[in-house]
Amino acid sequence: MSTLKRFFQDTIVYGFATVLPRLMNFILVPLHTFALGTAGYSINTTFYVWAAFFNVVLTYGMETAFFRFFSHSKEKAKVFSTAFISLTVTTIIFFLVVFTFREWITGLVDLQPVYFNYLLGILALDTLVVVPFAYLRAQGRPLKFATVKIINIGVVVLLNFYFLWFVAQFPNLSPELVLSNYTEADKVGYIFLANLVASAVTFLILLPYFFNTKIEYSYSIFKQMWKYGWPIMVAGLAFVINENLDKLLLKDMISPQVMGAYAGCYKLAVFMMIFIQAFKMGAEPFFFNHAKKENARETYALILQYFVIAGSLILVVLVVYIDLFKKLIIRDEDYWITISIVPVVLLANLFLGIYHNLSVWYKLTDKTRIGMYISIFGAIVTIVFNLIFIPIIGFMAAAWATLAAYGSMMVISYFLGRKYYPVPYNLKKIGLYLLISIVISFISYIFFREDYLTGTAFVILFLASIIFLEKNQLRRIMS
16 A cells, blocks of 8 residues: 555545544534624634633643654653653642633633633643544544544534524423523533533543553653643744634624624634644654655645645535535624625635645654744734724634634745645646635625526536646556
8 A cells, every 4th residue: 555545545534533523513503603693603613712712722742743753753652641740640730720710710710610610621631632532543444533533523413403503492301400401692602511421431531541551651751742742832822822812803803793703704714724733643643654765855845736726626615515515504794794705714724734744844843843933923913904994894814814824824834844845736727726726716806796507517627737737646546
């Protein structure tokens, strides 16, 4: 089996593990937007913005550091144990600090105390399973990884439908314990409760990994992992800013309703996000494990080329059928006022995916600090662009800020990568596919909106062009 064929197969499995949960979660968008309204959806979004922020702080780059050292270390059990103990201890310290200053922090994050308690529980459980999940990926066990992820999201989906729909529609079939504590006015709280239960179930499933590993702690290993990981943590915080600050600013600078509508329509870009996440899950361990192979750089170049091809096709399809997805996924028309952000956000996330590909150079050369600086630069672009242009052009400024941030990060990473770890990327082909997909998307959205016959012709033409240009290479990969 060719190396690339194995990579694509593993990525498909990891993709399934990522796509199916995300799709199941995507099913919740119509339920949430219908049950909550734009103001309630604003609370839901705020909760998960802070969840993303604290998750990065609590894991402090340990997941990527684990891959880096686990793949090369002869003491793999010690690397696992050190990473797990480190995350457990720092999580306990974090919660002691939060408990001491809980009133001030609760006000800072703008969440009700009960919601904040849900948030803390989810963060603790999710942090404790970071290393077991990373271990499954590093050991090449995508099926086990996928199964646990699917169980997690299955619990989330079932409980969401139960509390937000079933109890209200069929109260006679619900137990008295649920009905006596059920309130229509606090539906958003049930979303957080569902997440907490799912995190607890996941923790219990992975609990055997904690007991089957010999407890060994190496301070020297921790120092190396910390040195490697803390710039990734800072880069992760910058990514949270790039991805989520716009929503908080829209809430404060315009209104919670506009922020809720923006966050709802942002979900229509989920298919591009799923694709990027699926790729990242399969690619990160592959990049480390394949680094010493003779043809490693040529392989990385080819992977980026096919990433761009797939991402460009997703961009075209989603833009062509954007109004169908809008009506199918977001039934409440109050959300549609922000639908124009979707094409821009889709392209921004495609640029982000390319950046993740290009980031191989600083991860393999242990120059994660430079990656941190790139992410900080992107965060500065996000902050400045939003603060200047939201008062001028409203919510569209948030979408354009995301595009500017990820686009600039992509370009900077490419040129720095040429200096520190040159990879022979085929810029002509990559640029051609990007250009064609952007032009088709622009023409379709501006001139042929809801003209699905013409739009479908665009999709078929683009797909036929890909097959024609790549047929020989595809045969070699699959042979």
